[in-house]
Amino acid sequence: xxxxxxxxxxxxxxxxxxxxxxxxxxxxxxxxxxxxxxxxxxxxxxxxxxxxxxxxxxxxxxxxxxxxxxxxxxxxxxxxxxxxxxxxxxxxxxxxxxxxxxxxxxxxxxxxxxxxxxxxxxxxxxxxxxxxxxxxxxxxxxxxxxxxxxxxxxxxxxxxxxxxxxxxxxxxxxxxxxxxxxxxxxxxxxxxxxxxxxxxxxxxxxxxxxxxxxxxxxxxxxxxxxxxxxxxxxxx
Numbered sequence: 001x002x003x004x005x006x007x008x009x010x011x012x013x014x015x016x017x018x019x020x021x022x023x024x025x026x027x028x029x030x031x032x033x034x035x036x037x038x039x040x041x042x043x044x045x046x047x048x049x050x051x052x053x054x055x056x057x058x059x060x061x062x063x064x065x066x067x068x069x070x071x072x073x074x075x076x077x078x079x080x081x082x083x084x085x086x087x088x089x090x091x092x093x094x095x096x097x098x099x100x101x102x103x104x105x106x107x108x109x110x111x112x113x114x115x116x117x118x119x120x121x122x123x124x125x126x127x128x129x130x131x132x133x134x135x136x137x138x139x140x141x142x143x144x145x146x147x148x149x150x151x152x153x154x155x156x157x158x159x160x161x162x163x164x165x166x167x168x169x170x171x172x173x174x175x176x177x178x179x180x181x182x183x184x185x186x187x188x189x190x191x192x193x194x195x196x197x198x199x200x201x202x203x204x205x206x207x208x209x210x211x212x213x214x215x216x217x218x219x220x221x222x223x224x225x226x227x228x229x230x231x232x233x234x235x236x
Contacts, residue, residue: 008139015133015143016150025179026053028172029117030155032088033110035162035169041107042159049114050152054144056119061133061140071189077120078184082220084117085176089169089224091231121179173224174217181216185209 030053034045133140162168185194185208198208 011133011136011139012143012146015140016147025121025175026118027151027154027158028175029084029121030114030151031158031162032169032172033113033117034155035159037106037110043156045107045110045114046152046155046159049111049118050155051148052111052115053118054148054151056115058141058144060119061144062137072187074183074187075189078180078187078216080116081120081176081180081183082216084113085173085180085220086224086227088113088176089173089220090227117176120183170221170224174221177216177218177220178213179216180220181211181213182209184216185212 030046030049033049034042037045133143158168162172184190185205194205194208198205201208203211
């Protein structure tokens with residue numbers, strides 16, 4: 001696509017806007033994963049995690065159509081999101097032992113959490129970005145690269161809000177559980193079963209996905225509360 005063409009700039013704008021709109025949940029994960037690090041390492045984790053996530057999203061977008069057809073992939077991803085949501089609410093001592101007490105280990109753990117969560121949550125998002133690129137790989141890479149500082153800014157801003165309002169951590173973890181439920185219900189491996197259940201409950205598949213998402217959110221919060229209570233009892 002020619003740089004001088006208005007279509008190029010329109011498509012570039014669509015990619016940037018789509019990526020920003022679809023990266024809200026990713027920014028939540030980035031901020032949650034980095035919140036327990038020292039201030040200097042928080043910036044590094046956000047920068048490294050956001051940059052690596054964008055690169056991974058580019059690679060995902062190039063093979064998105066095939067990935068989304070793989071059975072069980074979204075179910076596995078949903079399970080990973082539930083796990084991440086729970087671990088983000090647990091004390092550092094339960095997340096990584098000696099590794100959590102080491103600055104470098106915590107940085108690696110935060111970046112790993114960011115990448116895994118972004119990988120799972122980007123499976124559907126990349127379709128919109130790929131559609132906006134209209135098959136132009138250079139345009140795709142350029143648009144996502146421009147989005148990096150915007151995602152970093154959003155994560156940094158959210159991190160400051162989390163420091164002031166710790167309750168947001170729980171809302172963020174619940175969001176991961178909700179997304180996990182929605183993702184699980186869209187897996188091709190269980191598509192016939194989901195359709196049957198939706199018909200039996202007299203609702204659309206989309207509504208059923210939202211219902212399971214709410215269940216996922218409650219599950220993450222409930223399990224986290226149970227484990228935190230058990231941890232407090234054991235510490236007595």
